[in-house]
Amino acid sequence: MTTAEAAEQAEPTKLSRSSFFILIAGLLANAVGQAFIFAILPPLGREVALTEIQTTSIISTSALVFTFLSPWWGRKSDQIGRKVVIVIGLTGYAAGTVVFAGVFALGMKGILTGWALYFTALICRCMQSSLMAATSPGVTAYAADHSSRAFRTQTLARIGTANSLGLIIGPVLAGLLAGLGLLAPLYIAALFTFIAVFIVWKFLPEGDSTGPARKRAPRLSFLDSRLRVYLLSAIGTFTGFSAIQQTLGFRIQDSLSLTGVETAQYTGAALMVSAFFTLALQLSVTQRYTGPALNLVRMGLVANLIAAGVVTSAQGLTSLLVGMAFLGAGLGLLGPAIAAGASLAVSRDEQGGAAGLITACPAAGFVMGPILGGALYQISPTYPPLFAGFITIVVLSYAMKSRPHLMVEED
Secondary structure, eight states, X not given: OOHHHHHHHHSOSSOOHHHHHHHHHHHHHHHXXXXXXXXXXXXXXXXXXXXXXXXXXXXXXXXXXXXXXXXXXXXXXHHHOHHHHHHHHHHHHXXXXXXXXXXXXXXXXXXXXXXXXXXXXXXXXXXHHHHHTTHHHHHHHHHHHTSOGGGHHHHHXXXXXXXXXXXXXXXXXXXXXXXXXXXXXXXXXXXXXXHXXXXXXXXXXXXXXXXXXXXXXXXXXXXXXXXXXXXXXXHHHHXXXXXXXXXXXXXXXXXXXXXXXXXXXXXXXXXXXXXXXXXXXXXXXXTTOOSXXXXXHHHHHHHHHHHHHHHHHOOSHHHHHHHHHHHHHHHXXXXXXXXXXXXXHSOGGGHHHHHHHHHHHHHHHHHHHHHHHHHHHHHOTTHHHHHHHHHHHHHHHHHHHOOOOOOOOOO
């Protein structure tokens, strides 16, 4: 028996059902909260007289913080354990959401205005991001620890359904709760997340992710050749996606002449359509797929390219929804495939580091995507999706020429 075969047999075959649902609870709370913010921040920014660039730069700058700290939290989970890191991330997100909502409450009352409001909101969101960056790498590494290579793609696809469900439920709830006030969704999101903190802390098994060998694991970087195609695909995808997503509310409000609350509801509906198709592809394709992860990456990029074209040429809400459906389908293929491909390319001792890098990629995309999207939108509403299409073509060209790297040894 080879070393790889012995290691494979020693690995747990599948993530247990109880651990799966506990991890789902944590990610679902996080995803619902993020969906709330994405749906209400554009109209909320206009409510307190922030410009489009100021509003989108809050997301971009906090995403930069997330990008730098996600790999660090991934490596930290290799040292102190996945569970502790997950709890830190969820607690930071819940507390940060309360503070962030409080800042905008002061803005709506006229206590904080102009640049003082902007910088206070920016600092609070960045502090929140510095802690919430721990959640996803901790969850991804925990799932990878407790699933064999043969089930890695399916397991991470199942975990990914939590984000999709959150992005489906979130916009619906945001639209309903916005009727109580634009800040109501944020307070509810914080409550959900505090409940998730208790569930994870009380019921999630510790796992076996720490130990001397793990502490000596080499530090991975964004330049690692084994991960390059997956990292570039993720960064490129989310740069384009965020340019579309963060200007979608502006486009809907401007084209349909809606109020702030109506814009939050319509934007939430569009994001819900996207998330529904993400979930549909994860359930119908990625959880059953057993081939190379890179093939799913390529198919997802093609779907995103179609989405960019449809959104660019959209003349009304219906065509925008069609474009968001293609965008969601692409993300449904890309997310689990990127996570699984990266996990299979590194050793067991590098799972936390790889999970941290992959988790940082969406945030890296959200660094420049919203800022560029906001700037381009002020020139023309069609420029953000055109930019997304250009980025997708570049990344797809590289992915078509790449070959997957598979780690042979697991001990």
